[in-house]
Amino acid sequence: MAKTHELRAKSADQMKERLLELKKEQFNLRFQAASGQLENTARVRVVRREIAAIKTILGQQSAVKAA
Numbered sequence: 001m002a003k004t005h006e007l008r009a010k011s012a013d014q015m016k017e018r019l020l021e022l023k024k025e026q027f028n029l030r031f032q033a034a035s036g037q038l039e040n041t042a043r044v045r046v047v048r049r050e051i052a053a054i055k056t057i058l059g060q061q062s063a064v065k066a067a
Contacts, residue, residue: 001050007057019054022047 007015026047032038 001046002053004053004057007053012058012061015054015058019051019058022051022054026051 002018010018026044029038029044029047033041033044038044
């Protein structure tokens with residue numbers, strides 16, 4: 001998982017692109033879990049937390065711009 005200071009150093013477009021990649025990975029992990037093929041169950045949690053971190057940082061940046 002990327003550290004928050006690493007995420008903040010990226011542009012909004014880069015974070016949105018990473019968010020899209022993570023959402024696709026999360027989708028695939030859900031299917032693997034449902035079909036019993038998921039080997040690394042901890043990855044689900046890591047992906048979910050990184051998605052949350054990116055969404056939080058994007059929200060903070062947009063709030064600063066709006067103020």
